[in-house]
Amino acid sequence: xxxxxxxxxxxxxxxxxxxxxxxxxxxxPNKFLKPPIGDVYHELVVNREQYLDAGAATMEEAGLGFAVxxxxxxxxxxxxxxxxxxxRLVYPYAIALKATPVVALAPLLVSxxxxxxxxxxxxxxxxxxxxxxxxxxxxxxxxxxxLLDLFKSFGASERDIFLRLRIYFAAPSxxxxxxxxxxxxxxxxxxxxxxxxxxxxxxDLVYATANGEGAKLVATTLISTAIGILxxxxxxxxxxxxxxxxxxxx
Amino acid sequence: xxxxxxEIALRVTNVSLSFGGINVLKSVSFCVKRGEFAVxxxxxxxxxxxLLRVVAGVQAQGGGDVAIAPAGGSRSRRDLAMVFQxxxxxxxxxxxxxxxxxxxxxxxxxxPDELSDLLKLAGLEDRRKSxxxxxxxxxxxxxAILRALVQDPSVLVLxxxxxxxxxxxxxxxxxxxxxxxxxxxxxxxxxxxxxxxAAYLGDRVLVLTRKPSVVKDDITIGLPRPRPHAxxxxxxxxxxGLRRALVGVKS
Numbered sequence: 001x002x003x004x005x006x007x008x009x010x011x012x013x014x015x016x017x018x019x020x021x022x023x024x025x026x027x028x029p030n031k032f033l034k035p036p037i038g039d040v041y042h043e044l045v046v047n048r049e050q051y052l053d054a055g056a057a058t059m060e061e062a063g064l065g066f067a068v069x070x071x072x073x074x075x076x077x078x079x080x081x082x083x084x085x086x087x088r089l090v091y092p093y094a095i096a097l098k099a100t101p102v103v104a105l106a107p108l109l110v111s112x113x114x115x116x117x118x119x120x121x122x123x124x125x126x127x128x129x130x131x132x133x134x135x136x137x138x139x140x141x142x143x144x145x146x147l148l149d150l151f152k153s154f155g156a157s158e159r160d161i162f163l164r165l166r167i168y169f170a171a172p173s174x175x176x177x178x179x180x181x182x183x184x185x186x187x188x189x190x191x192x193x194x195x196x197x198x199x200x201x202x203x204d205l206v207y208a209t210a211n212g213e214g215a216k217l218v219a220t221t222l223i224s225t226a227i228g229i230l231x232x233x234x235x236x237x238x239x240x241x242x243x244x245x246x247x248x249x250x
Numbered sequence: 251x252x253x254x255x256x257e258i259a260l261r262v263t264n265v266s267l268s269f270g271g272i273n274v275l276k277s278v279s280f281c282v283k284r285g286e287f288a289v290x291x292x293x294x295x296x297x298x299x300x301l302l303r304v305v306a307g308v309q310a311q312g313g314g315d316v317a318i319a320p321a322g323g324s325r326s327r328r329d330l331a332m333v334f335q336x337x338x339x340x341x342x343x344x345x346x347x348x349x350x351x352x353x354x355x356x357x358x359x360x361x362p363d364e365l366s367d368l369l370k371l372a373g374l375e376d377r378r379k380s381x382x383x384x385x386x387x388x389x390x391x392x393x394a395i396l397r398a399l400v401q402d403p404s405v406l407v408l409x410x411x412x413x414x415x416x417x418x419x420x421x422x423x424x425x426x427x428x429x430x431x432x433x434x435x436x437x438x439x440x441x442x443x444x445x446x447x448a449a450y451l452g453d454r455v456l457v458l459t460r461k462p463s464v465v466k467d468d469i470t471i472g473l474p475r476p477r478p479h480a481x482x483x484x485x486x487x488x489x490x491g492l493r494r495a496l497v498g499v500k501s
Binding site for chain 1: 303306307308331332334335336338340341342351352354355356381383401
């Protein structure tokens with residue numbers, strides 16, 4: 001596929017969605033909760049500072065949740081890779097945590113951590129925790145035997161094997177997990193904001209829905225999408241910078 | 251041979267190994283003289299690779315002893331280095347860093363001249379900064395050999411290193427290995443199942459039996475070097491002798 005086609009197709013897809021949206025809106029008698037594209041654009045431009053503030057608050061909560069959740073997940077994943085006992089202890093509860101919808105967990109987190117920012121960060125951290133826990137321990141363990149033999153033939157210690165081999169082998173699945181949790185962190189933060197709507201994109205979504213402000217609702221949704229894309233892009237950029245090799249050249 | 255014979259570089263004594271109740275190696279004993287090119291042959295699955303892994307210290311033996319005598323007055327960093335069947339180059343490292351990997355693991359600096367000499371010897375000077383995916387199969391295996399040589403071992407063991415290469419690269423690397431051996435005067439233990447290759451490369455061929463593996467024959471190849479690749483009556487006789495020894499094992 002040519003570069004032009006690679007850019008053209010997603011743009012054409014977006015244009016198609018906008019045309020369908022506009023046609024749908026004009027076919028409806030009540031336009032309050034189904035605003036035309038122009039109204040959404042106008043809302044974003046006029047109240048841009050309010051959206052930037054809300055977006056910044058959500059980014060702060062999601063970013064901190066992403067950092068804390070993944071930091072703890074990486075420590076636990078390394079421990080699980082080296083200790084089957086720890087893996088057996090942690091894994092069932094990690095699955096149980098994942099199986100519990102974050103929407104169901106959020107009220108409990110608010111009662112545990114209060115109505116402030118902490119409960120929202122914890123909410124984001126919990127949803128970020130799971131992808132690394134599931135994917136990374138196996139990738140750290142599953143090194144081809146012949147490569148371990150190679151390192152043993154050098155007289156390498158397990159520390160060397162970890163730093164020079166296991167980390168690199170686990171990097172693709174680690175970044176895959178980070179990409180998943182980058183967008184989940186925004187979901188977690190917004191769900192936390194739903195429960196105590198004092199700031200952020202979640203608060204704006206709650207009030208726009210309650211007040212029937214269609215343009216504000218769509219504009220806020222677009223802001224949350226932009227935050228998700230931004231987070232994903234940053235992780236993707238880091239992955240491109242770090243994982244520069246093809247894995248089939250052993 | 252006497253136990254502390256200074257001419258012996260590698261002494262394997264009564265090495266045994268079992269996996270899950272199956273005897274793989276049974277009291278395998280042999281010696282390799284300093285500067286000798288020894289070839290290990292045997293039927294598929296007889297335990298050649300396992301024996302080499304034991305010799306390289308990668309696999310613990312069930313019993314017996316492997317003794318490597320460092321070259322007298324040598325500045326060897328390691329007594330033994332191993333080249334595997336696959337090049338096993340780390341795709342995230344450049345050619346240069348792959349070669350330096352054993353030095354990095356052992357916190358040894360090496361010298362820039364040494365690396366340049368090795369790359370020159372392999373004709374890979376301009377590939378120093380390349381990554382493994384930019385190399386041909388033969389070039390990757392050359393880098394794997396250089397990674398072993400940078401450890402300056404007194405004994406080099408190779409486990410069917412050329413078996414996955416096309417015939418042209420195979421022949422080229424055989425000659426490359428012989429040139430290194432002649433230059434560095436090191437002891438080599440080379441595993442192959444290719445009779446022609448054994449007759450071309452080796453001073454001695456040790457023929458292993460099926461599992462549990464023991465050394466069945468110890469054949470000296472008394473052909474002068476450099477040897478022709480084919481159509482040499484002396485070599486044909488050696489090939490025939492090796493074939494008979496292997497057929498005896500298989501029957």
